[in-house]
Amino acid sequence: MNTQPWHLDESLAERYATGQTGQTLAASVEQHLIGCRACQGLLGRYVDARRHDQVFTGVIERIQAPRRGPVERLLRSMGVADSTARLVAVTPSLRSSWIGGVLLVLVLAQIVAHSEPVGVALYLALAPVLPAISVAAAFGGRADPTREMASASPYPMLQLLILRTVAVVGATVLPAMALALLLPGSTWLSLGWLLPSLALAAFIITLPDQLAVPAAGTLSAAWMGMVSTGWLRHSDPYAAVTPAIQFVSLVALTFALVVLLVRTTHPQRRIV
Amino acid sequence: MADRSVMDESSDADLLALVADSSTTALETLYHRHAPWLTIRLSRRCADPQIVDEVLQDTFMAIWRNAKGFTGKGEPAAWMWGIAVRRLVDAFRRRPPSSVLVQESDLSVVESAEERVLLGIEHGALGGALETLSPDLRAVVQATILDGLTTREAGRLLGLRQGTVKTRMMRARQALREELT
Amino acid sequence: MTTIDARDVVHTYGRVRALDGLNLVTDVGVTGLLGPNGAGKTTLLRALATVSSPNSGHVRILGHDPADIDGRLAIRRTLGYLPQDAGFPRGFSAFEAIDYLAILKEHIRASARHDEVRRVLALVGLQDVSTKKVRTLSGGMRRRLALAQTLLGHPDLLVLDEPTVGLDPEQRIRFREIISEAGVGRTVVLSTHQTEDVAALCSHVVVMDHGRSVFAGTVPELVAQARDRVWVDDQRDDRANAVYRLGDGSYHHIGDPPAGVQLVKPTIEDAYLLLAGPGSDASAVV
Numbered sequence: 139m140n141t142q143p144w145h146l147d148e149s150l151a152e153r154y155a156t157g158q159t160g161q162t163l164a165a166s167v168e169q170h171l172i173g174c175r176a177c178q179g180l181l182g183r184y185v186d187a188r189r190h191d192q193v194f195t196g197v198i199e200r201i202q203a204p205r206r207g208p209v210e211r212l213l214r215s216m217g218v219a220d221s222t223a224r225l226v227a228v229t230p231s232l233r234s235s236w237i238g239g240v241l242l243v244l245v246l247a248q249i250v251a252h253s254e255p256v257g258v259a260l261y262l263a264l265a266p267v268l269p270a271i272s273v274a275a276a277f278g279g280r281a282d283p284t285r286e287m288a289s290a291s292p293y294p295m296l297q298l299l300i301l302r303t304v305a306v307v308g309a310t311v312l313p314a315m316a317l318a319l320l321l322p323g324s325t326w327l328s329l330g331w332l333l334p335s336l337a338l339a340a341f342i343i344t345l346p347d348q349l350a351v352p353a354a355g356t357l358s359a360a361w362m363g364m365v366s367t368g369w370l371r372h373s374d375p376y377a378a379v380t381p382a383i384q385f386v387s388l389v390a391l392t393f394a395l396v397v398l399l400v401r402t403t404h405p406q407r408r409i410v
Numbered sequence: 411m412a413d414r415s416v417m418d419e420s421s422d423a424d425l426l427a428l429v430a431d432s433s434t435t436a437l438e439t440l441y442h443r444h445a446p447w448l449t450i451r452l453s454r455r456c457a458d459p460q461i462v463d464e465v466l467q468d469t470f471m472a473i474w475r476n477a478k479g480f481t482g483k484g485e486p487a488a489w490m491w492g493i494a495v496r497r498l499v500d501a502f503r504r505r506p507p508s509s510v511l512v513q514e515s516d517l518s519v520v521e522s523a524e525e526r527v528l529l530g531i532e533h534g535a536l537g538g539a540l541e542t543l544s545p546d547l548r549a550v551v552q553a554t555i556l557d558g559l560t561t562r563e564a565g566r567l568l569g570l571r572q573g574t575v576k577t578r579m580m581r582a583r584q585a586l587r588e589e590l591t
Numbered sequence: 592m593t594t595i596d597a598r599d600v601v602h603t604y605g606r607v608r609a610l611d612g613l614n615l616v617t618d619v620g621v622t623g624l625l626g627p628n629g630a631g632k633t634t635l636l637r638a639l640a641t642v643s644s645p646n647s648g649h650v651r652i653l654g655h656d657p658a659d660i661d662g663r664l665a666i667r668r669t670l671g672y673l674p675q676d677a678g679f680p681r682g683f684s685a686f687e688a689i690d691y692l693a694i695l696k697e698h699i700r701a702s703a704r705h706d707e708v709r710r711v712l713a714l715v716g717l718q719d720v721s722t723k724k725v726r727t728l729s730g731g732m733r734r735r736l737a738l739a740q741t742l743l744g745h746p747d748l749l750v751l752d753e754p755t756v757g758l759d760p761e762q763r764i765r766f767r768e769i770i771s772e773a774g775v776g777r778t779v780v781l782s783t784h785q786t787e788d789v790a791a792l793c794s795h796v797v798v799m800d801h802g803r804s805v806f807a808g809t810v811p812e813l814v815a816q817a818r819d820r821v822w823v824d825d826q827r828d829d830r831a832n833a834v835y836r837l838g839d840g841s842y843h844h845i846g847d848p849p850a851g852v853q854l855v856k857p858t859i860e861d862a863y864l865l866l867a868g869p870g871s872d873a874s875a876v877v
Contacts, residue, residue: 160541161552162541173485193466204684221699283678284688284692287737292667
């Protein structure tokens with residue numbers, strides 16, 4: 139390949155590498171270097187070995203770095219720790235089966251709902267807490283091929299489950315809303331679970347890790363309790379959907395969003 | 411496949427084919443082979459080592475992503491330089507350099523008779539003619555003819571408006587024509 | 592130093608007693624579990640990996656009690672576990688797969704974690720395919736990937752369930768080498784069907800059958816179990832525990848030899864068949 143009539147010698151290589159050749163000679167050297175591996179090799183000693191290695195380490199890091207999708211970037215910008223954001227964001231790749239599961243349950247509830255008021259109560263009780271159940275289903279089945287390895291890791295799996303629940307709220311709330319519009323009764327009443335559900339999710343994401351699990355459990359139970367008491371006492375499945383509860387939810391949601399906003403602007407104060 | 415000592419014997423084109431098949435070891439071999447001269451050549455066009463390192467990193471990222479795009483025709487090293495110099499232009503667009511380009515010291519170096527001979531062989535009469543150009547015009551010729559940039563890219567590299575590059579190119583052509591005839 | 596001490600461990604699945612009063616004591620080094628399917632090897636390894644809890648018995652792993660929450664966490668922090676059906680989401684790259692497990696193993700800081708991921712990928716020889724998707728990797732490579740995650744964070748205990756299953760001979764040898772290197776200075780417990788794995792890898796061997804340990808000792812001690820109990824004869828003698836026909840037409844017998852037969856030097860396989868073979872049910876062998 140190399141048919142060049144001349145080559146760099148040590149001194150020319152040094153002068154070129156240290157910028158002591160004139161522009162025309164440099165241009166000449168550069169044209170030559172394109173085709174001559176031996177002369178390319180001569181220049182190795184004139185670059186700082188550490189700097190040289192560092193640049194390549196940077197290349198490798200960028201090549202291997204897990205691709206960050208929109209969900210992960212969003213979580214990070216909200217102040218979620220990057221490792222946590224990663225765990226939550228990869229949920230979609232583990233969840234091929236359960237989105238279908240969620241829809242199935244909601245559709246079933248929808249069918250039952252037409253035999254009101256039992257069905258409406260059931261729907262109202264389930265819709266806000268379904269994401270948690272569906273993620274649990276994803277963990278329980280074969281859907282996650284890493285499950286056995288993950289179980290032997292120190293990471294608290296219940297916490298991961300809750301975190302992912304929060305992440306999938308967005309994905310489950312929309313179909314649930316669409317189905318809610320088909321419920322008997324006023325549209326606003328049948329959407330009454332939406333605000334509490336969003337408030338619940340947003341509130342949990344603001345909590346420190348160790349509080350997320352107990353809080354989510356307690357609040358889900360409380361919601362289901364309210365729906366069933368309302369139905370049992372007043373035979374009205376919508377009894378839980380009071381202006382008071384909507385107001386409380388709205389306040390909680392606003393509060394949570396403010397906290398998240400503050401955390402976004404002060405990213406050094408990460409809690410989750 | 412993963413053995414670097416085997417790859418050290420491979421041609422650039424073969425290594426690029428392996429890189430296209432996601433071999434990081436092949437990329438590493440290419441890097442150790444080409445990063446030094448690329449670094450030095452970039453350094454002659456940009457005095458800020460930090461920018462040079464960034465450009466080098468971007469260049470190898472681009473090589474990684476676009477290795478499939480190397481057709482096997484032409485010199486792989488020329489293809490890589492083409493990527494590198496365009497990344498440098500991009501870097502200048504993002505962050506106009508404070509002190510860039512051909513160091514003045516370069517221009518004041520007087521070339522020996524021997525070097526003139528080397529040049530003559532390398533570039534024929536053009537080499538000699540280049541020398542008669544003023545540093546301004548020479549920089550433009552280097553960016554466009556030797557580095558293969560468009561006038562717009564050359565303008566970014568040299569911190570000139572595109573119109574100025576065009577004017578200087580015209581003047582340079584005229585001067586070269588006179589010199590070569 | 593005793594690293595695992597398990598006594599009278601019982602684990603039942605409904606009416607099946609997968610572990611039936613099992614005893615296991617290990618030291619630093621590689622301990623191999625040999626036994627037929629259903630002997631309880633996987634159940635034992637899952638208990639050692641803290642993913643299942645036995646119904647009864649005393650278990651201490653690296654001085655910790657896996658039944659206790661803090662003890663379990665302490666064990667998990669220094670444990671590498673390769674389950675039998677270890678897999679990764681197929682859309683992950685090899686790097687992403689290990690990175691994901693590394694997060695679960697509390698490697699929080701991204702740059703240090705990525706260095707660690709690179710280190711273990713290099714240990715199993717997968718550094719060159721780190722960016723390839725799991726679905727494009729061969730079966731042997733996926734198995735190596737699963738092994739790589741066990742090495743994250745320099746664990747003191749490796750629990751490997753049939754690490755060499757499904758590998759071709761070349762990969763098997765490579766795998767043994769990795770495990771053997773990983774076994775220096777730490778406790779490795781692995782299960783296998785392959786007596787050659789045990790001979791090549793293990794300082795200690797435990798033969799399991801029906802949820803119990805029927806032998807525990809060194810490899811030479813295991814082989815010694817079959818001393819003077821292996822013979823070759825032109826005639827098939829069904830009184831032996833196990834008989835199989837050799838390539839030259841003679842029969843290889845394991846059991847109590849009748850007088851005057853030609854005894855041969857036993858192998859690990861002979862000893863294993865003697866201890867955990869079907870015994871009364873010789874027809875099932877081979």
